[in-house]
Amino acid sequence: MATGWAGDGAVQEQIDATVEDAIKRARSRLPQGPGRERCEECDAPIPPARRKAVPGVRLCVACQEAHDADEQAASGYNRRGSKDSQLR
Incomplete structure (x- = not known):
């Protein structure tokens, strides 16, 4: 097919290339280093298992879920990837 x-x-x-970027x-935003023993927010x-599983962890699970929900709600990213969806 001619393109x-x-x-x-x-x-x-x-x-x-878009996926790799x-x-x-996402990897650059991951925390690095030793995790905190207590949540920064609350x-x-x-737990030690969470600190081991997530290097550099700063938040407990509840606060991390709330943070992720806030971040996703503020995101203007068009997940459909269609120009048509941007016009609607």
Whole structure:
């Protein structure tokens, strides 16, 4: 199929690059180093298993879930990936 100036597989290469960038961005936001023993927000103890599973953990599970929900609600990211969905 003719795609104009784009070479064969250009669309897939763009998708792959976008996914790789998103993975790099997500990994860069992960906390590093030793985890905290108590939550930064509510001062609840963070279990040793969570500190071992999530290096650099700063929040307890409840506070992390609330933080993630707030972050997702504020996100303007178009998950459908369609130009049509941006126009609606």
